[in-house]
Amino acid sequence: MAFILLVAGAGLALGGYWALRRRKTEALLAAPLPGEFRQILRARVPIYNALPHELRKRLDGLINRFLAEKKFYGAQGFEITDEVRAVIAAQACLLIVNKPNRWYKTLDTIHVYPAVFSSRMIRAEGNLMMEHRPIRSGESWARGPVILAWDQAAYGAFAAHDGHNVVMHEFAHQLDNETGVTDGSPLLDKDQSASGWARVFQDAYARLKADAEAGHNNILDPYGATSPAEFFAVATEVFFERPQELREHEPALYGELAKYYRLDPADWG
Ligand SMILES: [Zn+2]
The missing domain is CATH 1.10.472.150 (Glucose-regulated metallo-peptidase M90, N-terminal domain)
Structure with missing residues (x-):
């Protein structure tokens, strides 16, 4: 009996804590x-x-x-x-x-x-583990x-x-990592198609890679060609900062990002 009362009491306390926390967040x-x-x-x-x-x-x-x-x-x-x-x-x-x-x-x-700061990285090179200290402006x-x-x-x-x-x-x-893996495939909302996202991102990523290799200009920074995760982060920067140009040069990519962020920054003026 005492155990049941204890469990019920703990449940009530926890419920009260969460309700309080929710009210604080809403405020x-x-x-x-x-x-x-x-x-x-x-x-x-x-x-x-x-x-x-x-x-x-x-x-x-x-x-x-x-x-x-x-x-x-x-x-x-x-x-x-x-x-x-x-x-x-x-x-x-x-x-x-x-x-x-x-x-x-x-x-x-x-x-x-x-x-800018230097970051410590250990990387395998052949049989050796080598230390690198790349200069960074940010890390996630x-x-x-x-x-x-x-x-x-x-x-x-x-x-x-x-x-x-x-x-x-x-x-x-950080958003990309919500799935547990940072790979350029973030958690999509229910009204988004995973296959549509993958197709559009793979196409635009391939174009950026080809442009980066050929030394051609692209609306996206060549750093985005280093991995799908970097591509998503670089595309996000351009989506918010040069939205009209992204919509013009990469309309499908702009469309997927607009659905993902549920925003249309090209219309903000
Ligand atoms: Zn990055």
Whole structure:
């Protein structure tokens, strides 16, 4: 009897905890963004100003939630300010602004370096394990964290139409990893066709690879030709930053990304 009461009590406590947590999340999503954060975004993130009103309101709520739930850490003595948090959170949340019930669930922390940083990689070369230290502007680890160079993140936000955005790139990898594998095939919504996605992405990826090998220009950066995962991240950057050109040059790819993100940035003006 005591055991049954204990289990029932634990169940009630857990139910109460989840209800409380849900109410807290809903309050964050419904709250307006504090004025000082809005000012930062208006000055530093031009795409924030270009958003249709309804989307911007929803983005404000997501940023509130992101700032409340995700922890930022400065690397190499870098100071995490409201500007750093707001600029990164806004770009990360833009990717999911119209994807209800999607959240960076497995991501808890964002680590920010002041500038580009070197990353340690161990790679097999023949019989030897060799250490490499490539220079990075960002990294996304499976199931979190995300690591960013602040100078690159800030410039990427401000230069809104150059097709390069390290925050969107790394958070696209986080979304891609929702399936458990980062392979350029993210979790699709029920109204999306997996075969349609695969066909369109394989075609566009093959074109980018051929262009990269031949030294021809492509709307997408040749870095996207290194793997399907990088292709999805690079295509995401261009989808948000040069949407009209992507729609013109790669209409099917634009169409699949518009269905995936449930957004049509080419019409934002
Ligand atoms: Zn990448």
